Amino acid sequence: MRLTINGRPWEGDPAGETTLLGLLRDDLELTGTKLSCDRGECGACTVQLDGRTVHACLTLAHGCDGQAVRTVEGLAGPEGALNDLQAAFIAHDAAQCGFCTPGQLMAADALLAANPRPSDEEIRAWMAGNLCRCGTYPNILTAIRAVAEARSRG
Amino acid sequence: MAEVKSGFITTTVEVEGRTETRVVERPAFEPTPWGTDAALTHVGQSPPRVDAPEKVTGRARYTADIQRPRQAVALFLRSTVAKGTITHFDATAARAVPGVLAVMGPGDAPAKTRLFPSAISYAGQPIAAVCAESESVAWRALRAIVVQIDSLPFAATFEATAAPDAPKVRSAGNLAEPIVVSRGDVAAGLAAAEVTITREYRTPVALHSAMEPHGAVAEWEGDRLTIWESTQGIFRTRNDVARVLGIAQSQVRVIKEYMGGGFGAKNGAGAHTFTAALLAKQLQRPVRCVLERDGEQMDSGNRPATTQRVTLGARRDGTLTAIRLDADVPLGISGWEGGPAQLYHELYACANVHTTERFAHINASGMQAFRAPGYAEGAIGLEGAMNALATTLGIDPLELRRRNFAERDPRLDRAFTGNALRQCYDEAAERFGWTAPRPAPDRAHPERVRGRGVAAQTWPTGGGPPAYATARLNNDGSIEIASGTQDLGTGARTVLAQIAADAFGAALHDVRVVLGDTERAPYAGNSWGSMTTASVGPAVRMAAEDARAKLLDAASQLLNVPADALETRESRIIVRDSDRTMTFAEVTGKLGNVMIQGRGSRGPNPSDRAIVTVGVQMAEVEVDRMTGVVRVLRIVAAHDCGRVINPTLARSQLEGGILQGLGYALFEERRLDGATGVPLNPSLHDYKIPTMADCPAIDAWCVQNVDADANHTGARGLAEPPLIPTAPAIAAAVADALGVEVSELPLTPWRVLAALG
Numbered sequence: 001m002r003l004t005i006n007g008r009p010w011e012g013d014p015a016g017e018t019t020l021l022g023l024l025r026d027d028l029e030l031t032g033t034k035l036s037c038d039r040g041e042c043g044a045c046t047v048q049l050d051g052r053t054v055h056a057c058l059t060l061a062h063g064c065d066g067q068a069v070r071t072v073e074g075l076a077g078p079e080g081a082l083n084d085l086q087a088a089f090i091a092h093d094a095a096q097c098g099f100c101t102p103g104q105l106m107a108a109d110a111l112l113a114a115n116p117r118p119s120d121e122e123i124r125a126w127m128a129g130n131l132c133r134c135g136t137y138p139n140i141l142t143a144i145r146a147v148a149e150a151r152s153r154g
Numbered sequence: 155m156a157e158v159k160s161g162f163i164t165t166t167v168e169v170e171g172r173t174e175t176r177v178v179e180r181p182a183f184e185p186t187p188w189g190t191d192a193a194l195t196h197v198g199q200s201p202p203r204v205d206a207p208e209k210v211t212g213r214a215r216y217t218a219d220i221q222r223p224r225q226a227v228a229l230f231l232r233s234t235v236a237k238g239t240i241t242h243f244d245a246t247a248a249r250a251v252p253g254v255l256a257v258m259g260p261g262d263a264p265a266k267t268r269l270f271p272s273a274i275s276y277a278g279q280p281i282a283a284v285c286a287e288s289e290s291v292a293w294r295a296l297r298a299i300v301v302q303i304d305s306l307p308f309a310a311t312f313e314a315t316a317a318p319d320a321p322k323v324r325s326a327g328n329l330a331e332p333i334v335v336s337r338g339d340v341a342a343g344l345a346a347a348e349v350t351i352t353r354e355y356r357t358p359v360a361l362h363s364a365m366e367p368h369g370a371v372a373e374w375e376g377d378r379l380t381i382w383e384s385t386q387g388i389f390r391t392r393n394d395v396a397r398v399l400g401i402a403q404s405q406v407r408v409i410k411e412y413m414g415g416g417f418g419a420k421n422g423a424g425a426h427t428f429t430a431a432l433l434a435k436q437l438q439r440p441v442r443c444v445l446e447r448d449g450e451q452m453d454s455g456n457r458p459a460t461t462q463r464v465t466l467g468a469r470r471d472g473t474l475t476a477i478r479l480d481a482d483v484p485l486g487i488s489g490w491e492g493g494p495a496q497l498y499h500e501l502y503a504c505a506n507v508h509t510t511e512r513f514a515h516i517n518a519s520g521m522q523a524f525r526a527p528g529y530a531e532g533a534i535g536l537e538g539a540m541n542a543l544a545t546t547l548g549i550d551p552l553e554l555r556r557r558n559f560a561e562r563d564p565r566l567d568r569a570f571t572g573n574a575l576r577q578c579y580d581e582a583a584e585r586f587g588w589t590a591p592r593p594a595p596d597r598a599h600p601e602r603v604r605g606r607g608v609a610a611q612t613w614p615t616g617g618g619p620p621a622y623a624t625a626r627l628n629n630d631g632s633i634e635i636a637s638g639t640q641d642l643g644t645g646a647r648t649v650l651a652q653i654a655a656d657a658f659g660a661a662l663h664d665v666r667v668v669l670g671d672t673e674r675a676p677y678a679g680n681s682w683g684s685m686t687t688a689s690v691g692p693a694v695r696m697a698a699e700d701a702r703a704k705l706l707d708a709a710s711q712l713l714n715v716p717a718d719a720l721e722t723r724e725s726r727i728i729v730r731d732s733d734r735t736m737t738f739a740e741v742t743g744k745l746g747n748v749m750i751q752g753r754g755s756r757g758p759n760p761s762d763r764a765i766v767t768v769g770v771q772m773a774e775v776e777v778d779r780m781t782g783v784v785r786v787l788r789i790v791a792a793h794d795c796g797r798v799i800n801p802t803l804a805r806s807q808l809e810g811g812i813l814q815g816l817g818y819a820l821f822e823e824r825r826l827d828g829a830t831g832v833p834l835n836p837s838l839h840d841y842k843i844p845t846m847a848d849c850p851a852i853d854a855w856c857v858q859n860v861d862a863d864a865n866h867t868g869a870r871g872l873a874e875p876p877l878i879p880t881a882p883a884i885a886a887a888v889a890d891a892l893g894v895e896v897s898e899l900p901l902t903p904w905r906v907l908a909a910l911g
């Protein structure tokens with residue numbers, strides 16, 4: 001099977017039962033994407049598949065054949081320059097322990113791609129599947145709102 | 155800085171609400187306290203977390219991200235009965251699964267580890283572990299193990315375990331000796347009361363539910379063991395492992411770089427740690443043992459349930475004359491007696507207080523400290539009853555609290571180092587609009603009713619010794635601060651860097667803080683009890699000042715001026731009243747390989763003073779009388795934690811505590827099946843924690859109140875206090891909206907509807 005992972009082509013033949021999360025974390029050592037519930041309940045493993053968010057823990061690797069996977073490691077620019085969303089997460093203290101953060105970032109990034117000017121209610125609804133036990137939600141909301149505003153100002 | 159005689163003295167420290175007496179070393183010098191007017195550059199500002207870039211790029215490595223060469227994976231098989239005896243265990247088929255490396259079952263682990271007993275005492279207890287090349291192989295092998303358990307009658311509630319004919323939960327007895335604490339004469343206080351009220355409250359078992367489950371990676375090199383562990387206490391984990399495995403502490407290294415939350419459940423080595431260490435030894439390969447989510451929710455600690463029967467006596471003006479509590483607390487199979495009573499003794503001035511706590515063991519996973527253990531539960535009863543008393547008396551509930559403000563620590567009759575609770579009351583009332591007229595009811599939706607509630611909080615946050623730190627100044631002027639504490643997501647790394655930068659007179663970006671490694675850093679205690687800033691902060695400050703003094707000594711030689719004519723600012727040495735300066739790097743560059751080092755330790759707390767963090771929260775809710783659904787619209791929170799090192803991080807702590815309190819109020823409840831004692835909701839789907847969609851508008855801050863008497867940084871702790879008043883404030887707001895109290899948490903729709911009748 002073939003994938004594009006964070007812009008780079010990848011080819012391999014993982015075991016049939018391998019999840020996308022297992023492929024990323026164990027085989028490719030892209031450990032930014034986290035495992036927390038392993039059953040689609042928490043959003044910690046959120047990645048983008050051809051721009052859509054998926055739970056990597058519930059996605060079989062072979063089912064992704066031919067698609068483009070984007071993970072938290074793919075957010076920063078080529079020289080490692082943080083993108084505006086990452087910078088906003090830092091500026092608004094939107095990561096406490098940071099364990100849920102990669103999933104939050106990937107969900108938020110997909111939200112802004114789908115809806116560049118989301119209302120607070122739309123942000124809440126979209127992000128409700130990404131749990132954060134540290135309770136960083138107010139700051140995540142602020143960070144997303146700030147990026148949406150900055151982008152719309154151009 | 156004042157020179158004092160160093161040596162050992164006896165002092166008291168408060169941990170998670172318990173007072174402990176310790177013999178500690180008095181530091182060689184105590185830095186001059188940073189008072190209100192201290193000239194600080196970094197402390198009090200809000201630089202971003204020093205480790206935030208690692209967290210937003212995925213570079214931060216948590217325990218499960220550790221990948222050692224040839225690392226194997228271990229998983230547990232867990233009991234599905236609450237009590238029983240394993241009569242047959244056969245792992246032949248499991249061992250035959252290709253890729254399986256080892257199986258450990260009943261009798262296979264050293265007794266000291268208490269792993270895999272054949273007598274089962276709760277559902278979810280590990281029965282066996284499989285170690286394999288990969289997780290999927292381990293899963294397959296787990297399913298191939300054949301176990302037969304003869305189940306026995308169990309007791310999974312307080313009532314069941316306290317019954318005369320109850321099954322034996324623990325050989326030492328199901329019930330612990332009750333804890334009775336009394337001051338004054340509660341009978342006389344009740345006799346003198348003009349009004350008395352009695353209420354009963356029930357609180358649920360709550361689960362920590364950290365996003366990162368418990369886990370360890372163990373690796374042996376010869377007879378030396380390295381453990382990567384998601385832990386709130388690297389030294390405690392090290393000592394647990396050494397004791398249980400019978401090896402020297404110097405043979406064990408524990409590392410915790412990043413961790414995904416702890417909230418009290420990760421205070422030492424656990425079954426997963428010992429299992430990883432034993433299997434790694436047996437296989438001579440690194441082994442990772444990380445709990446799966448259902449294991450985490452079933453068996454990694456919990457806040458125990460309580461039943462609290464509360465009686466308050468008061469005069470008509472609201473002055474409390476008596477507080478009485480009778481509490482039942484089922485602890486699970488193990489745990490410590492962290493009951494709800496202490497808050498009843500500490501929050502209000504009242505001469506007559508009598509509390510009785512009955513603790514019982516039940517056939518369920520053991521409790522562990524959970525953010526503000528005991529106090530969070532106690533606040534439901536005490537603050538619930540205070541609000542009921544206010545209603546009965548027709549006194550505003552905030553005013554009732556003002557009238558019973560404790561000028562001194564009422565439990566031990568000693569002065570506070572600082573207590574700005576009244577300022578919190580004033581500021582919160584102002585920002586909430588407590589006395590403002592209520593908005594008109596929504597005519598279109600008459601079933602939607604709004605209410606407001608208030609609750610207060612106290613929590614011992616003095617921290618204390620022992621805690622150590624070292625500072626070293628490298629050749630290039632960069633500074634390394636090392637302390638064996640840990641950052642759970644609290645921001646300790648950042649806050650300590652800010653303290654060190656100010657103590658050194660260095661630029662913040664020149665300071666690197668090394669935590670979470672027993673081999674690289676001197677001892678600091680567990681990150682529990684909201685103690686880290688107040689315990690480790692002073693040690694870090696002293697280490698930095700100690701090194702700075704040496705730097706100035708060296709610079710005075712190079713500059714040919716006395717050391718006391720020198721100042722440091724943003725990594726520069728400045729000759730006072732002149733334009734001569736040198737950077738730190740210029741000084742150290744001239745010293746060659748001389749290493750400037752500093753050593754700091756935490757001195758004792760002032761004797762006979764209470765050190766507390768206090769606060770108040772107000773909630774506004776909307777309740778739908780048709781569906782019973784409660785929505786929290788906003789929370790206003792004002793707390794006094796002494797000096798705030800980083801206001802943004804402090805606000806994050808407040809919001810986090812408030813949201814956990816909101817979950818405790820509305821959703822969170824571990825359910826056991828009455829017929830089997832098996833947990834019914836060991837998942838994040840069925841055990842509900844708040845999501846962003848549940849998040850109310852939160853206005854939270856710390857009032858300005860530098861506490862230079864608590865310790866020389868002026869800061870107290872903050873992590874646990876904000877969780878305490880949230881749930882009782884929400885419960886009060888629901889009662890206000892409905893005109894009837896819901897006395898059992900969480901306030902689920904069916905409980906609300908049942909209360910409405």
Ligand code: FES
Pocket residue numbers: 034035036037038039040041042043044045046055056057058
């Ligand atoms: S780990 Fe995939 S949703 Fe929780």
Ligand code: FES
Pocket residue numbers: 094095096097098099100101131132133134135136365414415643
């Ligand atoms: S930041 Fe800790 S779980 Fe979200």
